[in-house]
Amino acid sequence: MNGRAWKWALFSAPMALSVSACMGWGGYPPAKDVHASQLIGTWHAADCKATLTLGRDGSASATGIPTEADLNGKVTHRISGDGTWEIDKSGTDVELEVTIRNEGTPFALYRNDKHLLVALTIGDPDDMNSCLLSREPKSAADAPTAALQ
Numbered sequence: 001m002n003g004r005a006w007k008w009a010l011f012s013a014p015m016a017l018s019v020s021a022c023m024g025w026g027g028y029p030p031a032k033d034v035h036a037s038q039l040i041g042t043w044h045a046a047d048c049k050a051t052l053t054l055g056r057d058g059s060a061s062a063t064g065i066p067t068e069a070d071l072n073g074k075v076t077h078r079i080s081g082d083g084t085w086e087i088d089k090s091g092t093d094v095e096l097e098v099t100i101r102n103e104g105t106p107f108a109l110y111r112n113d114k115h116l117l118v119a120l121t122i123g124d125p126d127d128m129n130s131c132l133l134s135r136e137p138k139s140a141a142d143a144p145t146a147a148l149q
Contacts, residue, residue, distance in 0.1 A: 028110035028117060030093045039087070039096060041135050043118050048131035050078075052098065052118065060085040062100045069122045069129040076123075079103055107133075 036056075043052045053061040060083045068077035083100035096107040096118060108119040115134065122129040 028112050028119075031109035031111045031116055032094065034087060034094045034109050034116065036087060038116055039085075039118075043133035043135055045131045045133040048075075048120075048122075048133075050120075050131060050133065052133060054085050054096075054098075058084050058086060060098050060100065062098065065098075065100070065105060065120065066122045066129075066131055067103070067105060069127065071127065073127070073129050079105070 039054050040056050041054065043054070044050070048064070048066055050065050051063040052065060055061075061081075062083070063080045064078045065080070066075040066078050069075050079100045081100045083098065085096060085098045088095040088097045088106070094109050096109055098105050098107060105120065108121075110117045110119055112134075118133040120131045120133070122131055
């Protein structure tokens with residue numbers, strides 16, 4: 001690698017990392033100032049075959065939420081059942097904490113234009129297996145363009 005290529009690599013790598021850290025997962029910015037009323041309803045991820053329903057009373061119902069995957073990205077463990085949910089604002093980003101059968105699962109919250117997205121890292125974050133849930137749109141114009149990452 002010549003001197004010019006090294007300079008470009010040294011300059012561009014930190015820039016790329018800082019941009020991805022600011023944008024969040026899949027290029028979506030982290031959601032800020034999220035209220036419980038924005039999360040109530042049913043969230044789906046067709047590619048992950050998962051459904052999450054959040055009730056006004058803090059109740060949650062999950063079907064097929066993937067929590068572990070092998071090194072090839074194949075899901076090896078899923079949770080289903082009833083439980084609870086709450087918004088965790090303790091860190092710099094807002095998270096959704098869902099507990100099903102005494103198993104807590106944190107979901108990150110992102111925005112895609114004006115749409116809220118619920119994101120789940122499956123297993124080890126270094127393996128980059130993820131599932132992105134979106135709410136059933138009221139009309140085709142409301143549909144987010146997000147899919148499994």
